[in-house]
Amino acid sequence: MISYYTKLAILSLWKTRYMSLLAVIVIAVGIAATMTTYTINHMMTKDPLPSKSDSLFLVRLNNWSPESAYKNRDVETAPVYLSVQDAVNLIRHDKAQAQIPIAGFKDMLKLPSQDAVDAKMTFVRSSTRDFFSSFEVPFLYGSSWPKTSDINGEQVTVISKKLNDKLFDGQDSVGRTVELGEHQFTVVGVLDDWFVLPRFYGESTRAFKAPRDIIVPFQTQLNLELWSPNLQAFECWKETEDASVAAFWASECVWVFFWVELNGESEKRVYMDFLNSYVEQQKALGRFQRPTLNQLQSPSAYLKERDAYSSDSEIAVWLAICFFTLCLLNAMSIIMTKFQGKAGEVALRRAVGASSMDLFQQYMIETGIIGLLGGGLGLLLAQFCLFFSSQLYTHLSKNIMAMSVELMVITVVLSVLSSLVFGLFPIANAIRVQPATQLKSL
Amino acid sequence: MLRMANLAKTYRTDTIETKALSPFDLEVKQGEFIAVVGPSGSGKTTFLNITGLLEVSSEGQYWLDGVEVSTLGDKAKSRLRNEKIGFIFQSFNLIPELNIYDNVEMPLRYRKLSGAQRKKRVEQALEKVGLASRQKHYPSQLSGGQQQRVAIARALAGTPAFLLADEPTGNLDSKMAAGIMSLLKEINANGTTIIMVTHDLEQATQAGRVIEVKDGVISEIKNLAQKIA
């Protein structure tokens, strides 16, 4: 029966091809608008690391000035980042499954063989080897650096696939050397394609940018005193001893995001106890002269607190849904017009013994095919819109403008289902026709 | 085969009540050929629609093959139409985008039949009307007479108990009309009951029984041929 109805549906669609095409286009435009905005919004608000969202925590300690609270807020909170000394101390105590400082600098990057004029200003991420394991970063060549590199601050680096393509033509570059400013770094690993959205681990204002292309050990940045004051947000409540980077490292200025991986409540509790004892110990040394506000914050809570999510994308989804409804209403009136012309056929089929249910099925299949075509075309249009958006939304990572297979399936299913729902009324209208009134004049 | 007792039809709108058919009784036996005559607007088509289960009567009972149909639901009535009744219309009512084979096959599609069974029946029906060679043609490629033969084949394909024909020759010239009439008589001779609405008294005389509908009143006419003469 299904194949018979499908055959009839295709014949009927062909017979009313202009009207059918119009309905398909209208549905496609609506679905494209909805899915484009939905994809962007979904990519921006999704859980960046679903497998780790319960086990990663941002460490926040309140090392602020004895005189006033951090940011003078009514309800006192700890800064979102740590001072260098606290980050180093926490790494040294090694009490968590993984300790991931998020720091960085920028410098001129080139190959040793290249001229100075070819060097490119490059943002460098600095962290520990735990960065790769905890954030589930895939490797194409080599691996993360050994623990000794973290401890000794060795000049090793892991680079992105993109950078590897640019510098080494995509070859296995493990063992090769790159130059950052005056320093040489040995490549130990090359990442595979990797992005994490939103990029929760750093500054919230850059949560929708692609990860940096070159990663070095945190300790190496400290040892070499690589500091770019206009790259990293930093906040101080006391002037540093002098203008040197060493003085800045030793100061109470905060700028290092510090993540830890803790599995389960008990580990979390134990780590919290450790933080409390650490702060008590520091208090005894004359630091931390404010109320203790130690905190372990989840990625989503952190992003929410920092207002990383823009409401624009959500508003766009709502507007697009309204627009889609409009398109569906429009398609509905086109389908209604289409089916109005079928009164004769309905009457005839009823006369030869088709029940209302038979006709209902037949027209549902026809409407479903319109929805399917609309969904397919809508999917294509949405891809185009996403491409266009990626050109327009220069402040967002291109990876946001990509539809997953799941979303593609959802697009088509949504299109078919909504067409069927909005086809119900025209179909009911069409098969309600009194056969007796139509047969004379057909 | 079919029996109507005290059957009547009234159309109601908010304000007016129109009597389309006054109460009447009628019995039709297996194998009869009945002509229904009467002026335009007299209620002929209403009578045919009620007989064909396309409309419901307002009063009375109607037995079709022993089944009382006025209380049946849509599905059961559709099934009865499909299995017991074949329709032939003045304007043929073929579906232009389907070819001859598909048009004739249409009623069979609403039964649980295998593809091979359907094929056999369609071919037999087309054989009967003499159009077996035109299966792949479309209605627009045929003459009016041929189109009506296709419509008859469609009505026959389901091997119905009786045929309902609503002015089957009304849109045809006299030569084609004569062909259709002889085809109908042949079908009748093979045992299929036929009820035919017609304007043409000449045709009516060829039927076994003649019923006249006039201002909603149904009556039987004996000896029509003598009357005309």
Added chain:
Amino acid sequence: MKDFLPILKSLKSNYGASLLFIFQVAITFTILVNAIYLALDKRESIARPSGLDEQNVLYIATNLPVEEASQASQLDQDLDNLRALPGVEYASVSSGVPLSGWGRFIEIATKPDSKYDTFSGYYGGDLSLLKAFGAELVAGSEFSPSAELTVRTDGYRDAIDIMITKSLAQSLYSEQWEQVVGKTIYINNKPQRVVGVIDKLQAAWPTWVVVEHVVLAPVKEADSMVYYIIRTQPNQQSAVLEQALGYLTSLHGRKIDKYETFEQVKTNAYSAENAASNTLFSVIGGLLLVTALGIFGQSRYSIIKRTKLIGIRRAMGASKGQIVRYFVLENAVLCAIGIVIGIIAAIVLSNAFSSAFELGTVPPSYMFFGSLCTILLGQMAVLYPAFKASQLSPAIATRTV
């Protein structure tokens, strides 16, 4: 008006299609009003004047590659050399660049040792920074040369005289903002004297609530990274940039961190707003197109369905004009009903948006102009079908359809 009753009757008898039409108009109206409001809201924030001479200002971020002790003199030397370049009007150093994301924010209070009253952006530079930005004074006077200081970092701690923007002055003293000149206000609890009020100058973060609040101080910061602000004569930007970079890189150890014209800064600053408003405008475009097509199609359909009726009217003596009027009026009636529903929906939606997303509610004037637009759109879409209807021959009436 004599057509009015038949129209209402035909709506009743054809309620399915009419209802569809009305819903479409209502939804169009709802989206239209909200989307236009949101889009214009974005445009407005982009169009806000920054207070700078936008076409002629550029900045260069660079280092001072000398010993810490001689950084201050290197800074002065750089500035003297930059000022001497042909095409340069003013050159100054600044602790931040408006709308670039690079700057400081400070707490402002009118009384000592109290909690802050508001926040403000802060730029510290030499005496000519105001001129280098191209900003204007509306009250008070320029800094006296003796007020200029040079420090290593955080100049707002050392400043004595400051200028503030009119917007900041108004937030502190409302109507009496001009009286702020000569008063002492407290920046991070340090007293400072206001000598002048700047008409307009924006802070470093475009989406900040108090982006119009700025404090300007004559305190140069000779730090490891400095920002040179250069205001050029008209159309001299690229030539000046080239020469400035040429001069700066002639010093050994110099790194040019970044340079941008202010127009580039502004484009980057508002790329999100720009993208969002462009998206909204394309939604509006698609919306109008789909709706116009819908109205057109439905009018065509309803006229074809009533071909015979139109024939009868024509046969009974209706003029072509009367036929057109009938359909135009019918369209207007349906649109009007749709708009009434749309206004309610728009208010509900706008309230939902404003409470969910911290936006303002759509003002009534948008409803008015939105209604006008929707009616016009409907009328435009119905005109051709109505005209076609009026061309039908009265003879149709006698043919069966």
